[in-house]
Amino acid sequence: MKIAMVGSGYVGLVSGACFADFGHDVVCIDKDPAKIESLNAGVMPIFEPGLAELVATNVRGGRLSFTTDLAEGIAGAGAIFIAVGTPSRRGDGHADLSFVHAVAAEVAANLKTPAVVVTKSTVPVGTGDEVERIIAEANPAVRFAVASNPEFLREGAAITDFKRPDRIVIGTDDEWARSVMTEVYRPLFLNRAPLLFTSRRSSELIKYAANAFLAVKITFINEMADLCEKVGADVQDVARGIGMDGRIGSKFLHAGPGYGGSCFPKDTLALLKTAEDYDAPTRIVEAVVKVNESRKRAMGRKVIDALGGLDAARGKKVALLGLTFKPNTDDMRDSPSIAIARTLTDAGVEVAAYDPEGMELARSLMPEVTMTKGPYEAVDGADAVVIVTEWDAFRALDLERVKTLAKTPVLVDLRNIYDPAEVRGRGFAYSSIGRV
Numbered sequence: 001m002k003i004a005m006v007g008s009g010y011v012g013l014v015s016g017a018c019f020a021d022f023g024h025d026v027v028c029i030d031k032d033p034a035k036i037e038s039l040n041a042g043v044m045p046i047f048e049p050g051l052a053e054l055v056a057t058n059v060r061g062g063r064l065s066f067t068t069d070l071a072e073g074i075a076g077a078g079a080i081f082i083a084v085g086t087p088s089r090r091g092d093g094h095a096d097l098s099f100v101h102a103v104a105a106e107v108a109a110n111l112k113t114p115a116v117v118v119t120k121s122t123v124p125v126g127t128g129d130e131v132e133r134i135i136a137e138a139n140p141a142v143r144f145a146v147a148s149n150p151e152f153l154r155e156g157a158a159i160t161d162f163k164r165p166d167r168i169v170i171g172t173d174d175e176w177a178r179s180v181m182t183e184v185y186r187p188l189f190l191n192r193a194p195l196l197f198t199s200r201r202s203s204e205l206i207k208y209a210a211n212a213f214l215a216v217k218i219t220f221i222n223e224m225a226d227l228c229e230k231v232g233a234d235v236q237d238v239a240r241g242i243g244m245d246g247r248i249g250s251k252f253l254h255a256g257p258g259y260g261g262s263c264f265p266k267d268t269l270a271l272l273k274t275a276e277d278y279d280a281p282t283r284i285v286e287a288v289v290k291v292n293e294s295r296k297r298a299m300g301r302k303v304i305d306a307l308g309g310l311d312a313a314r315g316k317k318v319a320l321l322g323l324t325f326k327p328n329t330d331d332m333r334d335s336p337s338i339a340i341a342r343t344l345t346d347a348g349v350e351v352a353a354y355d356p357e358g359m360e361l362a363r364s365l366m367p368e369v370t371m372t373k374g375p376y377e378a379v380d381g382a383d384a385v386v387i388v389t390e391w392d393a394f395r396a397l398d399l400e401r402v403k404t405l406a407k408t409p410v411l412v413d414l415r416n417i418y419d420p421a422e423v424r425g426r427g428f429a430y431s432s433i434g435r436v
């Protein structure tokens with residue numbers, strides 16, 4: 001089947017390349033000529049493990065191409081995916097749907113053959129109805145249906161998540177759309193990935209509810225971690241102990257500096273707005289958003305405490321290892337490192353940082369921070385070393401070298417990747433999350 005993917009950002013590109021890898025004929029469309037030009041030259045606009053190879057293989061196989069021309073890209077496509085951004089609207093936190101609506105209008109103006117238009121972008125409940133209205137009004141003659149098909153891709157593991165999903169959610173009440181979408185996902189269906197058909201509105205809400213629930217889980221264990229530090233318990237044991245209960249599950253119970261990234265912060269806010277609009281407040285999510293925001297700054301204060309408090313911290317130097325919101329991505333969106341760096345520099349602390357992929361984007365977000373060539377360059381002369389993101393490259397640091405280079409052997413491990421007894425045994429003052 002020919003599939004058109006409108007929007008060649010993170011979601012569109014990964015999904016398009018994976019569909020092509022299944023044997024579909026995929027055209028990825030983007031209005032940014034520079035992006036399309038670089039994709040045609042084999043250069044990825046984002047860092048995602050395995051993506052460049054997957055794209056190259058499928059371009060070579062003639063199943064994947066890129067264009068800025070929407071009319072040409074959607075011509076003859078059986079399914080047209082909308083995978084453009086839905087950022088938080090400045091000021092009110094509502095999802096900004098202007099890109100989605102603009103694509104719907106352009107698709108309507110150029111659609112000549114029957115197609116299922118699928119919203120893959122994360123969109124608030126009711127957006128599918130609006131997309132349907134826009135197309136029907138502009139192009140009443142053409143046969144089309146609008147389905148919702150949210151993505152559940154984690155950055156850094158997006159290709160595996162796409163190819164081995166826990167479930168595929170498809171929201172439509174239209175029989176023809178169901179059969180087209182079944183055909184689109186047939187290769188995964190044969191892998192026994194469950195296809196869950198729901199109404200369009202349920203599907204739209206599933207995406208937000210899933211992300212909000214995961215954010216609740218993380219925030220819950222983060223608060224348990226704070227409690228562990230006070231009562232002398234170990235949050236990793238607590239997480240293991242509760243996670244072994246099948247009703248709770250062990251995933252997303254890693255305590256850390258607070259969640260960031262392109263989805264959880266934006267989607268929890270958008271869910272709150274929908275809940276407010278429909279007069280059905282979701283107080284748990286409200287609390288989660290507040291707790292997570294204040295946690296990021298609290299992590300900066302934790303580092304200041306490790307330096308001996310505010311007065312002692314002024315003029316000292318801190319090395320931040322890891323800046324991206326998680327490893328294996330260059331994404332800096334809502335990364336806890338931003339609030340941590342700001343809290344430190346506001347307190348007169350000098351900050352040096354290293355991240356394997358994120359420094360380019362980080363530079364403009366934290367101009368007062370000195371970026372270094374490698375982890376040991378950041379550590380050089382530091383009064384405290386802070387692990388902010390759990391990149392593999394930081395899991396087995398040469399601690400003797402760190403000790404020699406640093407001015408004082410202080411390690412603050414915000415991801416719990418080191419063993420407290422071992423690190424203390426090497427002469428470090430060590431603090432982590434929810435462990436004493």
Ligand code: UDX
Nearest residue numbers: 151152153154155252253254256259260261263325326
């Ligand atoms: C998330 C969802 O997992 C994915 O299904 C959705 O489509 C997009 O949003 P992503 O933002 O890429 O994916 O990363 P994820 O691995 O979920 O991590 C999000 C944040 O939560 C990161 O800041 C991470 O460090 C944090 N996190 C995650 C924790 O602090 N503890 C955990 O146990 C898990």
